[in-house]
Amino acid sequence: MGFSHCCGELNFMSILGTEIAGIKLENPLMLASGILDENGYSMLEILKHGAAAVVTKSIGTTERSGYRPPIVVPLQDGLINAVGLSNPGIDGFREEIKIASSSGKPVIGSIFGSSAEEFLNLALRMESYGAAAVELNLSCPHVRGFGTEVGSDPLLVEEIVGLLKSRLKIPVLAKLSPNVTDVVAIAKAAEKADALVLINTVKAMAIDVYARRPVLSNSYGGLSGPAIKNVGIRYVYEVYKETGKQIIGVGGISTFMDAAEYIMAGSSAVQIGTALYTQGKGVFGNVNRDLAEFMEKEGYRGIKEMVGVAVK
Amino acid sequence: MINSRITEVEKLSQNTSTIRFKWDQHAEAGQFIMVWVPGAGEIPISLSHLGNEKGITVRSYGVASEALIKKREGERLFFRGPYGRPFTKVEGRKLIIGGGSGMAGLLPLIDEKSHGIVAARTKSDLLFHDRFPRGHVTVVTDDGSAGIKGLAVDGLKGLRLEDFDVIYACGPEMMLKSILDRIRDSGVRAEFSLERIMKCGIGICDSCSIDGHQLCTEGPTFSLEEIASMREFGVTRLTESGRRIWLGKH
Ligand SMILES: Cc1cc2nc3c(=O)[nH]c(=O)nc-3n(C[C@H](O)[C@H](O)[C@H](O)COP(=O)(O)OP(=O)(O)OC[C@H]3O[C@@H](n4cnc5c(N)ncnc54)[C@H](O)[C@@H]3O)c2cc1C
Ligand SMILES: Cc1cc2nc3c(=O)[nH]c(=O)nc-3n(C[C@H](O)[C@H](O)[C@H](O)COP(=O)(O)O)c2cc1C
Ligand code: FES
Numbered sequence: 001m002g003f004s005h006c007c008g009e010l011n012f013m014s015i016l017g018t019e020i021a022g023i024k025l026e027n028p029l030m031l032a033s034g035i036l037d038e039n040g041y042s043m044l045e046i047l048k049h050g051a052a053a054v055v056t057k058s059i060g061t062t063e064r065s066g067y068r069p070p071i072v073v074p075l076q077d078g079l080i081n082a083v084g085l086s087n088p089g090i091d092g093f094r095e096e097i098k099i100a101s102s103s104g105k106p107v108i109g110s111i112f113g114s115s116a117e118e119f120l121n122l123a124l125r126m127e128s129y130g131a132a133a134v135e136l137n138l139s140c141p142h143v144r145g146f147g148t149e150v151g152s153d154p155l156l157v158e159e160i161v162g163l164l165k166s167r168l169k170i171p172v173l174a175k176l177s178p179n180v181t182d183v184v185a186i187a188k189a190a191e192k193a194d195a196l197v198l199i200n201t202v203k204a205m206a207i208d209v210y211a212r213r214p215v216l217s218n219s220y221g222g223l224s225g226p227a228i229k230n231v232g233i234r235y236v237y238e239v240y241k242e243t244g245k246q247i248i249g250v251g252g253i254s255t256f257m258d259a260a261e262y263i264m265a266g267s268s269a270v271q272i273g274t275a276l277y278t279q280g281k282g283v284f285g286n287v288n289r290d291l292a293e294f295m296e297k298e299g300y301r302g303i304k305e306m307v308g309v310a311v312k
Numbered sequence: 313m314i315n316s317r318i319t320e321v322e323k324l325s326q327n328t329s330t331i332r333f334k335w336d337q338h339a340e341a342g343q344f345i346m347v348w349v350p351g352a353g354e355i356p357i358s359l360s361h362l363g364n365e366k367g368i369t370v371r372s373y374g375v376a377s378e379a380l381i382k383k384r385e386g387e388r389l390f391f392r393g394p395y396g397r398p399f400t401k402v403e404g405r406k407l408i409i410g411g412g413s414g415m416a417g418l419l420p421l422i423d424e425k426s427h428g429i430v431a432a433r434t435k436s437d438l439l440f441h442d443r444f445p446r447g448h449v450t451v452v453t454d455d456g457s458a459g460i461k462g463l464a465v466d467g468l469k470g471l472r473l474e475d476f477d478v479i480y481a482c483g484p485e486m487m488l489k490s491i492l493d494r495i496r497d498s499g500v501r502a503e504f505s506l507e508r509i510m511k512c513g514i515g516i517c518d519s520c521s522i523d524g525h526q527l528c529t530e531g532p533t534f535s536l537e538e539i540a541s542m543r544e545f546g547v548t549r550l551t552e553s554g555r556r557i558w559l560g561k562h
Contacts, residue, residue, distance in 0.1 A: 036526070038518040038554040041544065045524025057518070057554065065552045069346075069354035072512045073313075074392065083517060088555035095556055210315050211350045211390060277514045280529070 015292050018303040020246060020269045021171035021194035023106050023132055025052040027288050028259065028303050032250050032273030033058055033110040033135060033175070034083065040099025043107065050284035053106040055271065056097070058137040060112050061122065063089040068217045073206045078225025078252065079274055080204045082218040085112060090125045097129040106132035108173065114150060116160045120167060127170050134170060136160065138190070139177030139200035152180045154189035165192045173248065176239075178231055179203045187239045195246040197271070198239060199232045225274035226252045233265050240266025241311050254279060256290035263303060264310035313348060315388045319365060325436055328413070329381040330360060330369045333389050339366070340401075341420040342505055342533045345393035346513040352379035356510040356528070358417030358482075359394065369416035369439070395513050399503050399533050404477030408444075409491060411464050411483025415439040417505055418482050427476070429467035431483065434458075465490040473498040481505070486560060489546030492539060502536040506545075509552055519550065 016027035031054040036042045043054045066086025073080040087093070090111075100107045109126030111134055113119040123134045138151030138160075150156055157174070164172045174190040175197035176183060187196055201222025206215050214220075229252025236249045249267030253259050254275035262270045275283045300306050320332040339359050347368065348354040353376030361367025372378040383389065399421065409429040410418045419440050422428070428449040430441035435457035441449050450467040451459025460466055464487045473479075473495060481491055482505040495502060508520040508527050515529035523542040525531065539545050548558050 035516045036518045036521070039521045039524075039550055041524040042518050042521045042526075048524075063553045063555060066511075069511050070348055071517065072514065074514055079514075079516075081512075081516075083511070086553050088550075088553050092555045208313050208315075208350075208390070210388060211313075211348075213350055215313060215348070217353070274516070277516050280515070 015295055015300070015302060016288060018269055020248060021133055021173060023053070023171065025106070025269055027052045028263065028267075028269040028291075029284050029287060030108070030248065030269060030271045031055060032271035033137065034081075035273040035276055037100075038087070038096070040096035043096070043100035044103055046281060046284070047100070047103040047105050049281040050288050051105075051272075052269075053108060053132070054100060055108045055110050055135050056093070056100075056131075057087060058085060058110040058112045059087045059090050059093050059122065059126075060085060061090060061118055063087070063092065070215050070217055073215045073221070074277070075206070075225070075227070078223055078227035079277065080206055080216065080221040080223050081201070082216045082221035084218060090122050094129050097126070097131060101130050108133045108135050110135040110137055110175070112137040112150075116156070116163045119160045120163050123164050123168055123172070127168055131170060133173055133194070134164070134168070135173040135175050135197060136164070136193075137175055137200075138186075139175050139179070151177050151186065154185055157186055157189040158192075161190050161192045171195070173197050175200060176235075178228075178235055183235055184239060184242045187243050187245065191243065191245065193245075195248055195268070196239060196243075197248045197250060198235045199228070199251045202228050202231060224251065225278070226254065228252050229258060229261075233261055236262060236267055237265040237311060240308055253287070254283060256287050256294055259287055259291055260294060260306065261310075263306045264308065266308040266311055268303065268307050313390050313392055315390045318383055318385050318387050318389050321383060321385055324369070324439070327381070328369065328371045328439065330367050331380070331383060331389065332361065332365050332367045334364060335366045336364055337366075337394065339394040340398035342399035342417060342503075343394040343396045344417070344513075344532065345391040345395065346510075347376075347380060348390040348392075349376050349379040349383075350390065352376045355380075356395075356513060358505075360416040360419045362420050369413070369419070371413040371416075371437075371439075392513070395528055396532050397530060399480055399505070400535075402478035402501065405475060407471070407473075407476040407479045409464055409467070409479065409481040409483070410439065411487045412437060413439060414482035414484070414505070414507070415441075418480060419443065421480055427471070429464055429471075431464035431467065431487065463487065463490065465494055468494055473500045476500055478502065482507075485546055485549075488539075492536065492546070496536060496540055503533050504536070504539055505532045506534060506539075507532065508549060519552070519554075522549070 067084035109131035204223035232251030249262030
């Protein structure tokens with residue numbers, strides 16, 4: 001019997017092709033960091049289902065177990081997570097990149113740290129492992145000392161991005177947080193990056209009224225899924241308009257319309273995470289198919305023609 | 313999160329209890345729930361009793377399971393689910409092989425046409441060996457304190473595989489590996505329920521994955537053919553942090 005693998009030959013590839021930070025993508029869909037991307041074989045499987053590239057789980061300098069479950073709260077229109085940046089440490093991640101890279105498709109290494117030097121060391125390791133680019137997690141909302149605490153300091157962001165750009169051969173993507181007062185200021189601080197990734201999860205909490213306490217063991221977490229889509233659209237639109245930078249849109253994408261909305265707001269590619277919970281791995285094939293059909297009917301000859309068309 | 317008052321707690325041994333609770337929800341053998349013990353953790357546990365009054369059978373290994381077996385009648389049980397792909401129902405003679413607490417999820421499959429191999433480290437760890445038809449259970453213990461001294465796979469000696477229409481098994485991965493190696497060429501239909509670390513239960517965290525397949529959504533039950541094609545089965549897995557380790561070597 002065996003497993004059923006999806007999709008077969010996709011004949012709508014040419015219209016869906018795009019480029020981000022100099023990396024050619026056969027379609028605009030990438031796997032978002034932190035979802036099914038800790039094990040190399042899982043990334044391979046996602047690529048087989050039609051993602052053009054994958055972003056790994058965020059990897060740090062040393063091994064971390066992350067928080068004790070509950071680490072997720074499934075909701076009607078999304079979920080809240082506080083995984084706690086569990087990761088094997090950069091030394092233990094070479095094998096997973098190697099397994100995922102056997103696909104021949106781009107594998108982007110996500111990293112987190114608390115200083116420019118730490119980000120640089122991690123990025124150089126990712127480069128040596130064969131990553132196609134690094135994505136800087138400047139935006140995890142639920143671990144002290146990392147993520148948003150780093151990503152909300154414009155001077156630090158500028159220093160990190162500047163240092164990495166001067167030392168790396170592969171492109172640098174900066175993933176920004178919606179949990180800051182002025183996202184445009186942070187986007188400008190990250191201006192040297194090859195592209196910006198918007199948005200990470202929105203800081204959130206769920207309380208079980210019968211248990212009379214927060215469900216997540218960490219109490220706070222990050223909200224993702226359809227609940228945050230329109231927050232993401234607004235951030236992408238505003239940052240595209242103010243900076244003109246290349247953007248990868250992420251947050252609540254589960255249909256071709258969501259993807260098209262992000263692209264029209266200024267995204268050159270998009271990432272999908274939480275929809276893997278609601279729709280399974282078939283989401284990549286479905287969105288690709290429906291998006292190609294939409295583009296043909298609407299008279300677009302390529303993704304590029306659609307990028308930012310809604311921005312006034 | 314769902315919650316339901318516990319209707320009964322039956323202590324099966326020093327460290328194992330069955331907890332019963334009302335839950336009007338269709339579920340099948342092989343499926344599991346994520347049980348939340350506020351303050352202690354959230355863990356995957358198979359449904360050992362189906363029907364309107366569901367049940368779980370828990371052995372204490374650590375913080376969350378220990379807190380769970382201390383629950384009393386009338387207290388609330390918090391959980392979400394049911395999750396996972398159930399065992400395929402097959403008519404006819406069943407061979408049911410359970411190691412340790414792995415027997416819990418196999419309990420609903422036992423009927424008058426079943427034969428069991430129940431394995432455990434020692435006599436007091438044996439679970440549900442008394443639920444099989446008289447004369448139709450082979451008991452195996454690591455230390456020989458009950459039944460055959462040896463491993464679950466040794467329980468297959470003296471049984472004719474052709475006599476069975478299906479084999480269902482659940483237990484530690486290395487136990488399943490030795491059974492797989494023994495039966496893979498026999499042509500008998502078989503399904504195994506695998507166990508890995510599970511943090512989310514909904515197919516996003518990647519902690520339970522084997523060869524790109526998530527145990528929590530695509531498993532935990534897999535056919536013999538599926539398992540035989542897995543490069544990671546019986547060989548390697550990721551720890552809580554995501555570090556790759558090799559099985560059988562510590
Ligand atoms: C799909 C599925 C179904 C399951 N069904 C059942 C069930 O019906 N009944 C049941 O009792 N258990 C079942 N388990 C196992 C159960 O989830 C674990 O025992 C539990 O997660 C342990 O959590 P803890 O917080 O109590 O222990 P922790 O504090 O997390 O661990 C304590 C120690 O025990 C070890 N340990 C943890 N789990 C196991 C294990 N399964 N076997 C051996 N050592 C272990 C750990 O490595 C650690 O050293 C199932 C697991 C899965 C994946
Ligand atoms: C379970 C989970 C884990 C995540 N882990 C990371 C992470 O390690 N690094 C990161 O940059 N973003 C992480 N994210 C954020 C996602 O990459 C994405 O930005 C966010 O979920 C919004 O997209 P979505 O609605 O498609 O999920 C995580 C999200 C989820 C749901
Ligand atoms: S437990 Fe998270 S993917 Fe299965």
